[in-house]
Amino acid sequence: MFMSEVKIPVIGTLLALSIAVSSAMAGDKIQKNVDGALIYPIKNNSYQGYAVNPQKTNGFNHGRAPTTAEIKAWDIDVMPDGTGLPEGKGSVEQGDELYTAQCAMCHGDFGMGGKGYPTLSGGEGTLKNQLVNPEAGDEPPSRTIGSYWPYASTLYWYVQSAMPFPNPKSLTNDETYALVAYMLSINEIQIDGEDLDDDYVLDRAKFLKIKMPNEDGFYPEVNGDVGSKEMSKYLNNADNFGQGTRCMKDCGDTPIVKIAYELNDFHPTPSTAKGLPKEKEGEEISEAQKIYEATCSACHANAAIGAPVVGDKEAWDTLLKEKGIEEIYKNGIDGINAMPPKGGNMDLSDEKTKIVIDYMIQAK
Amino acid sequence: MNTTIKNRVGDQTTSFSTDSRRGFLRGMFVSVAAASVLAPIKLKADDAAILEEAEWGVKLGYPTNKHPYGIPSPYEHNNVRRVTELLSSGDMYASVAMSPLHEQEGIITPNGLFFNRSHGGTAVVDPDKYRLMIHGLVEKPLVLTLAQLKRYPSESRIHFIECPANGSTGWRGPQFNNLQFMKGMMSSAEWTGVKLSVVLADLGLKPKAKWMLAEGSDNSEMGRTIPIEKVLDDAMLVWGQNGEALRPDQGYPVRLLVPGWEGNLNVKWLKRLEFGEEPWHAKEETSKYTMLQPSGKGIRFFWPMEVNSIITSPCPEKPWTDLKKGDMVEIQGLAWSGQGTIKAVDLSLDGGKNWQEISLKGLILPKSWTRFSYMMKWEGKPLLLSSRAIDDAGNVQPTINQEVAKVGVESVYHRNSICTWEVKANGEVNNVHVRG
Numbered sequence A: 001m002f003m004s005e006v007k008i009p010v011i012g013t014l015l016a017l018s019i020a021v022s023s024a025m026a027g028d029k030i031q032k033n034v035d036g037a038l039i040y041p042i043k044n045n046s047y048q049g050y051a052v053n054p055q056k057t058n059g060f061n062h063g064r065a066p067t068t069a070e071i072k073a074w075d076i077d078v079m080p081d082g083t084g085l086p087e088g089k090g091s092v093e094q095g096d097e098l099y100t101a102q103c104a105m106c107h108g109d110f111g112m113g114g115k116g117y118p119t120l121s122g123g124e125g126t127l128k129n130q131l132v133n134p135e136a137g138d139e140p141p142s143r144t145i146g147s148y149w150p151y152a153s154t155l156y157w158y159v160q161s162a163m164p165f166p167n168p169k170s171l172t173n174d175e176t177y178a179l180v181a182y183m184l185s186i187n188e189i190q191i192d193g194e195d196l197d198d199d200y201v202l203d204r205a206k207f208l209k210i211k212m213p214n215e216d217g218f219y220p221e222v223n224g225d226v227g228s229k230e231m232s233k234y235l236n237n238a239d240n241f242g243q244g245t246r247c248m249k250d251c252g253d254t255p256i257v258k259i260a261y262e263l264n265d266f267h268p269t270p271s272t273a274k275g276l277p278k279e280k281e282g283e284e285i286s287e288a289q290k291i292y293e294a295t296c297s298a299c300h301a302n303a304a305i306g307a308p309v310v311g312d313k314e315a316w317d318t319l320l321k322e323k324g325i326e327e328i329y330k331n332g333i334d335g336i337n338a339m340p341p342k343g344g345n346m347d348l349s350d351e352k353t354k355i356v357i358d359y360m361i362q363a364k
Numbered sequence B: 001m002n003t004t005i006k007n008r009v010g011d012q013t014t015s016f017s018t019d020s021r022r023g024f025l026r027g028m029f030v031s032v033a034a035a036s037v038l039a040p041i042k043l044k045a046d047d048a049a050i051l052e053e054a055e056w057g058v059k060l061g062y063p064t065n066k067h068p069y070g071i072p073s074p075y076e077h078n079n080v081r082r083v084t085e086l087l088s089s090g091d092m093y094a095s096v097a098m099s100p101l102h103e104q105e106g107i108i109t110p111n112g113l114f115f116n117r118s119h120g121g122t123a124v125v126d127p128d129k130y131r132l133m134i135h136g137l138v139e140k141p142l143v144l145t146l147a148q149l150k151r152y153p154s155e156s157r158i159h160f161i162e163c164p165a166n167g168s169t170g171w172r173g174p175q176f177n178n179l180q181f182m183k184g185m186m187s188s189a190e191w192t193g194v195k196l197s198v199v200l201a202d203l204g205l206k207p208k209a210k211w212m213l214a215e216g217s218d219n220s221e222m223g224r225t226i227p228i229e230k231v232l233d234d235a236m237l238v239w240g241q242n243g244e245a246l247r248p249d250q251g252y253p254v255r256l257l258v259p260g261w262e263g264n265l266n267v268k269w270l271k272r273l274e275f276g277e278e279p280w281h282a283k284e285e286t287s288k289y290t291m292l293q294p295s296g297k298g299i300r301f302f303w304p305m306e307v308n309s310i311i312t313s314p315c316p317e318k319p320w321t322d323l324k325k326g327d328m329v330e331i332q333g334l335a336w337s338g339q340g341t342i343k344a345v346d347l348s349l350d351g352g353k354n355w356q357e358i359s360l361k362g363l364i365l366p367k368s369w370t371r372f373s374y375m376m377k378w379e380g381k382p383l384l385l386s387s388r389a390i391d392d393a394g395n396v397q398p399t400i401n402q403e404v405a406k407v408g409v410e411s412v413y414h415r416n417s418i419c420t421w422e423v424k425a426n427g428e429v430n431n432v433h434v435r436g
Helices: A008-012 A015-025 A068-074 A092-102 A152-162 A173-186 A229-235 A287-300 A313-323 A325-334 A350-362 B022-038 B179-183 B196-203 B228-233 B400-407
Strands: A004-006 A030-032 A089-091 A201-203 B003-007 B012-016 B095-097 B116-118 B131-136 B142-145 B155-162 B186-195 B211-216 B223-227 B236-241 B255-257 B270-276 B308-313 B328-336 B342-348 B356-361 B370-377 B383-391 B420-423 B429-434
Touching: A068 B131, A089 A092, A089 A173, A092 A173, A152 A173, A173 A201, A287 A350, A313 A325, A313 A350, A325 A350, B155 B236, B155 B255, B179 B308, B186 B196, B196 B228, B196 B236, B211 B228, B223 B228, B255 B270, B308 B383, B328 B342, B328 B383, B342 B370, B383 B429
Parallel strands: B131 B270
Antiparallel strands: A004 A030, A089 A201, B003 B012, B095 B116, B131 B142, B155 B186, B186 B236, B211 B223, B211 B270, B236 B255, B308 B328, B328 B370, B342 B356, B342 B383, B356 B370, B383 B420, B420 B429
């Protein structure tokens, strides 16, 4: 286990830190973990104020060993070195078809986004962009599979376990290969110097040769023997990501930036009012009732028009006995005498009209 | 039945013979009282809320068996989580519901108000079909049912969980004028479960095990890599949240708890722990939860939530518009650090020119929300209120400039710079940035 041991005097040299650490820890060696966080020992059966039962806590015999089939069923992750990547194959063209049928509605044609869901292509050369001032024409970076993702293994694993969003874990190995091939092709990624044309077939062997354009775009190093050591160095020094100073007096000017573009699309609408909300009108109203009220009630709530009145059980019962429900549906849809087809609202589908008629017959 | 209603204004007692008339007659009292408010001095300051019998005091309340699972007062209907399409990936299934911090007291979030971030909706897991698999580089791979897991010795710890994207809309400047959307991607609870080190002591970790994959069983099968040092320090498998089972939104029946670390690492609906030699590089530690720097390179595996603080009262939702000059008022808020325990909080009334150390209050625990408090006299003069937290690991909350100088404005995650409220002379409160 890698943990950095820091003695107080070392920390004490930094003005800002000495105040923070000295009192409680004076004299103690403080131990920090990989994340720069203090490791608190359990002392006198106490962990920072939480009492701890000091009795032995091992020697349990709970549970059982998983079977090989069980591990195989659940261990479907794919690692950058190819561990876990199954055999299979699929072409860019097959991927294109699958994409059009199952993915484009959310991720846009060619992964171009535009529908609120993540964009899956483009963005090369944008990673150094910093959108500080939109008015000065600053553009944001675009982090996509092609511009940002370091490993293709992540793509295979993620798509097979989490996509398509409404129906995940439904893609076969071959389909996943095809989709990955397609997504690489729309990002103009080559494999072993080869373009991914429509008839390109991706399989396991070729997959292992993929090098994503941004593979080296991340730090600290965490792979191989390095493990968490570099991460630990990075996180143990807050200067890397913004350390404050504990200035107390005359700490400089404080120019203020106010909200320029206020974002306020919130649901439900913010309020701290305590009064009881008004009975929500119409919440219980069915769609059929809404259509009835908007389109049909003008005539059907009024006996004078000669239309069977809604709520008049007898009138509807008589009609039902005379004509039967199918004929009534038909007349409602096609119209009869002064009854215009679909009550004059030709946007209503036949199905909806029938539902509204059902409502009218049953309404009290 | 005979009902007696006392009219305290006139000190008279009137009896009515039936319940059914009460509503009508009470209506009369209201008009009588209302009329007397218009009449001479004596009654002017009298408060109808005192003079008239309260409506809930003259009838039976609801019976003890009405709500087998208790619910908040209907008057608290605005104390709810809220969403915005801006912080969603397309729809409300890959989105976040923000916790109403402005309504919260103490250091525990009620379970129904705990912020909720999910990547494929909230899974509703059948506890009888729940299985946890632990495998990979362990001597004794294991499958546990929920009942078996709960047979391990349990501990309870109070920890916040914060999404590292909390406050992310502020990188370029202030954009939200409320606390809920500025900082509501965090909440806190007392979690109950077993320390992973206890379970692993029994299974035996193989010496080569350096990393652990934690994977959820939900639609997105969200997985993250965690280094063994954290696993053995204070990570837990938890099933309890504030004294009851985890809520589905928090991963019922079991989630991983990695105290003080990115919310995303606290994998919900936990299904599988695998130990290995290499990190997995899952989608949420490559495509997302990495911090793009001005150099064009991304920082990955930035696990802990840094030292941070926010004033929760006043705030835009809870302004001082009701105060009179000379009123004493408490400024209070929350400080927290994923790297240790809150050691001190400084307050500035002038946006950071001058600071003073103020008081902490309540429990002061590691990797936990800690309340701070300062009493002052409101003089009706504009203020710029800023708080600055310091933890025992030696971290000081940076100014916006100090942070941006290091990481630019496209990191998305891990924004912990000092927040400032502008309090106007009329008591209104606005979100502003100090860029000094």
